[in-house]
Amino acid sequence: MSSPLCGMKKEDIVSAMAIETRGLVKVFGKTRAVDGIDLAVPAGTVYGVLGPNGAGKTTAVRMLATLLRPDGGDARVFGHDVLREPDEVRRRVSLTGQYASVDEDLTGLENLILLARLLGYDKRAARRRAEQLLAAFGLTEAAGRQVKNYSGGMRRRLDIAASILNTPKLLFLDEPTTGLDPRSRNQVWDIVRAVVSHGTTVLLTTQYLDEADRLASRIAVIDRGKVIAEGTPGDLKASVGAGAVHVRLRDPGQRTEAEWVLSRSLGGHVVLEADPVALTARVSVNGNGDSDRRTAEQAAAALNALAEAGITVDDFSLGQPSLDEVFLALTDRTVDEEKNA
Amino acid sequence: MSTATTAVEPAESTYTFSPETLQAVLAPDEAPRRASWLSASVTFGWRAMLKIKHVPEQLFDVTAFPIMMTLMFTYLFGGALAGSTTEYLQFLLPGIMVMSVIMITMYTGIAVNTDIVKGVFDRFRTLPIWRPSTMVGYLLGDAFRYTVACLVILGVGLALGFRPDGGVLGVAAGIGVLVAFSFAFSWVWTMFGLLLRTEKSVMGVSMMVLFPLTFLSNVFVDPSTMPGWLQAFVDVNPISHLVGAVRTLMAGGWDTTDMTWVLVSGVLFTVVFGTLTMRLYNRR
Ligand SMILES: Nc1ncnc2c1ncn2[C@@H]1O[C@H](COP(=O)(O)OP(=O)(O)OP(=O)(O)O)[C@@H](O)[C@H]1O
Numbered sequence: 001m002s003s004p005l006c007g008m009k010k011e012d013i014v015s016a017m018a019i020e021t022r023g024l025v026k027v028f029g030k031t032r033a034v035d036g037i038d039l040a041v042p043a044g045t046v047y048g049v050l051g052p053n054g055a056g057k058t059t060a061v062r063m064l065a066t067l068l069r070p071d072g073g074d075a076r077v078f079g080h081d082v083l084r085e086p087d088e089v090r091r092r093v094s095l096t097g098q099y100a101s102v103d104e105d106l107t108g109l110e111n112l113i114l115l116a117r118l119l120g121y122d123k124r125a126a127r128r129r130a131e132q133l134l135a136a137f138g139l140t141e142a143a144g145r146q147v148k149n150y151s152g153g154m155r156r157r158l159d160i161a162a163s164i165l166n167t168p169k170l171l172f173l174d175e176p177t178t179g180l181d182p183r184s185r186n187q188v189w190d191i192v193r194a195v196v197s198h199g200t201t202v203l204l205t206t207q208y209l210d211e212a213d214r215l216a217s218r219i220a221v222i223d224r225g226k227v228i229a230e231g232t233p234g235d236l237k238a239s240v241g242a243g244a245v246h247v248r249l250r251d252p253g254q255r256t257e258a259e260w261v262l263s264r265s266l267g268g269h270v271v272l273e274a275d276p277v278a279l280t281a282r283v284s285v286n287g288n289g290d291s292d293r294r295t296a297e298q299a300a301a302a303l304n305a306l307a308e309a310g311i312t313v314d315d316f317s318l319g320q321p322s323l324d325e326v327f328l329a330l331t332d333r334t335v336d337e338e339k340n341a
Numbered sequence: 342m343s344t345a346t347t348a349v350e351p352a353e354s355t356y357t358f359s360p361e362t363l364q365a366v367l368a369p370d371e372a373p374r375r376a377s378w379l380s381a382s383v384t385f386g387w388r389a390m391l392k393i394k395h396v397p398e399q400l401f402d403v404t405a406f407p408i409m410m411t412l413m414f415t416y417l418f419g420g421a422l423a424g425s426t427t428e429y430l431q432f433l434l435p436g437i438m439v440m441s442v443i444m445i446t447m448y449t450g451i452a453v454n455t456d457i458v459k460g461v462f463d464r465f466r467t468l469p470i471w472r473p474s475t476m477v478g479y480l481l482g483d484a485f486r487y488t489v490a491c492l493v494i495l496g497v498g499l500a501l502g503f504r505p506d507g508g509v510l511g512v513a514a515g516i517g518v519l520v521a522f523s524f525a526f527s528w529v530w531t532m533f534g535l536l537l538r539t540e541k542s543v544m545g546v547s548m549m550v551l552f553p554l555t556f557l558s559n560v561f562v563d564p565s566t567m568p569g570w571l572q573a574f575v576d577v578n579p580i581s582h583l584v585g586a587v588r589t590l591m592a593g594g595w596d597t598t599d600m601t602w603v604l605v606s607g608v609l610f611t612v613v614f615g616t617l618t619m620r621l622y623n624r625r
């Protein structure tokens with residue numbers, strides 16, 4: 001246990017990183033659920049872990065929260081090893097699991113009092129703290145109802161309230177908005193922002209690209225247990241392609257020709273959209289220099305080429321690729337690599 | 342997409358997010374000291390009691406089953422074995438009490454198992470508390486149920502003509518020993534609850550363990566009428582000694598041999614299965 005002399009101070013010196021992992025591995029039978037993950041999560045930020053079903057997000061989070069023992073590699077939370085100093089880790093983290101981590105048979109109030117008592121609040125303080133949180137999360141009216149009768153959004157809020165009872169230094173949110181309606185999702189986002197502005201680090205897993213884009217300052221994209229890309233949302237977009245041109249034609253009969261022209265002019269892959277007059281082409285610029293300017297030049301050249309070919313263009317725009325495109329491009333690439341291997 | 346849309350929503354919640362209120366509750370006065378091992382265990386015991394309050398059906402197992410057992414065996418064997426049911430009841434009731442309570446202990450395993458499947462367990466396991474307290478909490482709640490079962494059986498027994506020589510004190514001592522032993526014995530079930538995947542398999546294993554343990558004992562008849570090989574098992578069966586101890590206490594006596602057996606086996610159950618339970622609990 002930390003002595004008063006080297007408690008908080010030592011920790012601040014040890015690490016400005018909330019989480020550091022090296023070669024983290026977890027194997028279930030034949031499945032390598034987490035297959036050598038390196039993460040560095042700076043303290044005080046929201047870090048997004050993005051991945052499809054079965055990518056290994058929950059498994060990774062559970063190892064970091066001391067719920068699962070890693071089979072290989074190491075992981076430290078604020079400088080404390082999850083295997084050797086689990087209690088030190090537990091004092092600093094809270095987990096809101098993918099499936100509600102509250103007791104469905106108890107009421108909202110009882111759930112929070114229970115946890116507050118376990119965290120060391122005395123009877124009166126526990127009740128006060130529970131009521132405070134219920135009020136802040138708009139659950140005062142539902143306080144006396146069993147959680148099994150709560151709506152999904154209310155349950156999520158109670159779950160998050162339970163996780164910030166003792167205002168942890170690091171909060172794990174495992175797919176906090178999966179299954180929520182847009183309004184409840186927005187509420188969760190606002191809560192996350194408030195928690196982070198208070199100084200808590202948040203590690204958030206999600207399948208939604210816009211969620212990671214909105215909340216996270218850095219994102220790790222994982223697929224089949226491996227990090228396939230890491231960086232700021234901007235970095236990720238840049239690594240896939242600087243942008244994309246979206247074209248709408250007047251005459252659907254000219255689409256095949258337009259596809260050919262765009263593909264020659266931009267040297268890349270052209271996507272035919274569901275709309276019979278729409279096409280999207282990725283603009284890739286290699287090498288260094290002002291990539292934004294070169295992207296714009298290439299787009300202009302492409303528009304020119306279309307005009308020279310006599311194709312009537314109704315709408316032409318240049319945009320950043322969405323994270324969806326980023327994700328598809330990244331996962332496609334790993335599939336291709338595997339096929340070649 | 343803005344939070345302003347929340348204002349129009351009626352039923353579920355009129356919750357409108359306000360960063361200010363949240364900021365205010367995010368800055369607690371000061372973090373409390375860690376909960377002691379005792380307070381954590383008692384808090385989990387409180388949780389078990391709350392569950393009984395919200396799901397009172399679970400008390401059905403501890404009332405209906407013992408009543409049935411008492412009536413069934415008193416009238417089934419009473420006439421045949423001892424000539425009269427009242428006479429047999431003096432011998433049988435402590436044994437039936439032990440048997441019923443030991444049978445009920447298996448619900449501990451089921452409770453643990455159903456909790457694991459849900460997420461609450463994960464939250465408990467990430468708390469900086471004395472690790473066995475979660476399990477001790479279950480057992481504290483169960484000790485309450487065992488006591489209820491004992492009192493129910495005692496009530497039925499008294500109504501049927503059970504007149505223990507040990508009086509109030511002897512009966513209370515008997516129940517105390519029984520509940521204490523069951524508390525220790527239940528660690529077997531916390532282990533199985535953590536080890537096995539489904540509630541059904543916990544049930545299955547419980548039956549396999551409990552039937553021989555309770556029936557191959559001195560609950561119903563004096564072991565001297567049994568064949569030698571069976572007697573050998575009955576003599577080392579801790580349940581036999583528990584029945585012996587409780588029977589003697591309720592009759593106003595004291596059996597040192599039986600009490601020693603009960604004490605030693607209780608400690609062994611706690612140490613061995615408590616350790617295994619905690620190992621599984623930490624491993625999951
Ligand atoms: N306890 C377990 N036993 C066996 N296999 C497991 C276990 N937990 C996870 N897996 C497997 O490990 C892989 C990663 O699972 P994990 O739950 O970490 O994915 P995830 O990214 O959280 O997915 P989702 O988005 O569906 O929650 C999956 O193939 C899953 O089947």
Ligand SMILES: [Mg+2]
Nearest residue numbers: 057058059098
């Ligand atoms: Mg998951």
